[in-house]
Amino acid sequence: MKTIKVGLLGLGNVGTGTYKTLEMNRKHIESNTGLSIEIAKILVNDINKKRDILVSPDQITQNIDDIILDPSIDIVVELIGGIEPASSYMLKALENKKHVVTANKAAVAANFDDLMDAAKKNQVMFRYEASVGGGIPIINALNTALLANEFEEILGIVNGTTNYILTQMTEYGLDYADVLKVAQEKGFAEPDPTADVEGIDVANKLSILISLVFGIRVPIEDIPTEGITNISKEDIRLADQFGYKIKLLATAKKVGNQLEAHVQPAFVPKDHPIASVSNEFNAIFVTGNAVEDLMFYGKGAGPLPTGSAVMGDVIEISKAIAKGAAFDHHTESKAVKMLRYVGEGQNKYYVNMMVKDVPGVLGSISTTFGAFGIGVDSVLQLSKDANINREVPLIFILHEVTRARLDEALNKIRSSKFASEIKSIIRVM
Ligand SMILES: NC(=O)c1ccc[n+]([C@@H]2O[C@H](COP(=O)([O-])OP(=O)(O)OC[C@H]3O[C@@H](n4cnc5c(N)ncnc54)[C@H](OP(=O)(O)O)[C@@H]3O)[C@@H](O)[C@H]2O)c1
Known part of the structure; x- marks a missing residue:
């Protein structure tokens, strides 16, 4: 049976979960793929830390080069977290023609292009299923x-x-x-x-x-x-x-x-x-x-669910290696490149404010919203919740508006004699 060798960077929650997923399902994985996947080396920070899995001392290293420069290692799995040194380690691994799998959303979000480009340039695969939604196979x-x-x-x-x-x-x-x-x-x-x-x-x-x-x-x-x-x-x-x-x-x-x-x-x-x-x-x-x-x-998290997603990527790459297949590159959608990013756009909002418990308040505040072109969907006045200053909560659900426009209207309302405090503003789906 062909053996695929993996170098693991990190043996924390997800590193341990990945190790356990492989060991727990080793027979099943071998019979499904006809391949033996072996975790050959593991990079950690603290070589003396007590681990809740049994790993031999010569499997563990504190030197990244023991993994990245080892010609027998096919796949590097990055599970140390954070943007650096994780990103540099992944780029170095790709440049050394290792396939890379990661669960690290911070590093992937920050360096998406560089990681993709390095994988394409070096004709290896880069996979990051576990970085979004843990065990959920959305990517x-x-x-x-x-x-x-x-x-x-x-x-x-x-x-x-x-x-x-x-x-x-x-x-x-x-x-x-x-x-x-x-x-x-x-x-x-x-x-x-x-x-x-x-x-x-x-x-x-x-x-x-x-x-x-x-x-x-x-x-x-x-x-x-x-x-x-x-x-x-x-x-x-x-x-x-x-x-x-x-x-x-x-x-x-x-x-x-x-x-x-x-x-x-x-x-x-x-x-x-x-x-x-x-x-x-x-x-x-x-x-x-x-x-x-x-x-x-x-x-969306946890050692085994995330380990499951990591191992899915490892197995997919292992099968491609064994077949000698051309390595595909999961890339971004090309179809909608013409889109222009505009931030948050218009939304409906819930606004909870404290107002004086006097006649005319609701009319005055609704009129101010209207003057800013903001329609009121529903309103709730809670007289029973009045405080000692006879201020009562007044709650609005407002129609679609940009946040900047809403803030302008609320500034105007804040400066009126009726409203004492805007307590919360939350988007309504
Ligand atoms: N936890 C989850 O449920 C979850 C879910 C999805 C994705 N993720 C992602 O998975 C990654 C790992 O998360 P985690 O929860 O497993 O983290 P963790 O428990 O803190 O484990 C990090 C591991 O990396 C090692 N490490 C950290 N910095 C290092 C360095 N500079 N050099 C060498 N080794 C280093 C640590 O070594 P020592 O053990 O010696 O300290 C530890 O084994 C993160 O990117 C995280 O966002 C996590």
Whole structure:
């Protein structure tokens, strides 16, 4: 049986999950492929760290060259994370004619072109299925079974930590800070949760999906990105009253020849399939012009689900090596290159403000929205929730408007004698 040798960079959560997936299913993989896949060398930071899998000391190294310069290694699997040194290691591996597999969304989003170009130039394959949606095979589906489509829209819940937090806040009426603490204790959130709760992780994944689906490169700095740290249990309760759930959404949408994209918490109608995606689960909803609506659902993180996606890429490459096949390059869509990226575009909004409990308030504020061309869809005044200053919450769902225009109108409302505070502004899907 032919042996394919793999060099693993990193033996943390996903490295260990990848190792375990291979060992757990070795017989099945061998009988399906007729190939033996061997993890020949593993790069780590700390050679003395106790691991929860048994690896022989001569399998472990702290020297990247032991992998990248080893002519017997066919595939390098990068699972160390972060943009550097991961990107440099991957580029070096590609230049040394190694095929590369990664789960690293930060590195792929930041260096998509360089990695693709290096793979093409060196006639090797570069695969990154696990970088978006963990175990969900969305990249492969977009690159194979769905190639016959042009896409109008992608919509995703692609971060398990924030979806877990929002789900718990919704189900138990809890505050963000309390749920975050429990999520950290249970291992659903990192000790430093910034990249997750501020939406950065989601923006990386959206940037990768946009490259694939719409064929244009949008760096994460250009994607309007907002996390979930300002979402209150009151927002969640009010969303429920209006018939919505709050989800952190990655959205990219074609409007004519323009592309709109953003990462923001949003009110999602309860009857939309993506509203029922709970806790650590992820889902990606795409609309193709032939296939129509599709939703991919599953575990977006975790050692074994992510290890499954990594091993899928490794097996696909191994089969191509064994066949001596010409290496295909999953590339971005060429069909829609003419799109112009415009940021976030127009959206419906929920606005929750505190106003004086006096006659004429609702009329005055609605008139100001009207003067800025903003239509009011629905309104809710909660007199029973008045505070000691006799200020009451006034909640609007507004028709489509740009965020800049909405902010202008809200500045005007803020400076009026009626409104004391704009408490939240959340997009409505
Ligand atoms: N965790 C998930 O569920 C998940 C899901 C999808 C994608 N991903 C992506 O997968 C990648 C890995 O995530 P993870 O959760 O497995 O990370 P992790 O648990 O922190 O593991 C990182 C591993 O890389 C090694 N490492 C880090 N920097 C290194 C360096 N400069 N040189 C050599 N080795 C280095 C560490 O060595 P030591 O063990 O010696 O410290 C560790 O084994 C990231 O890109 C992440 O975004 C993760």
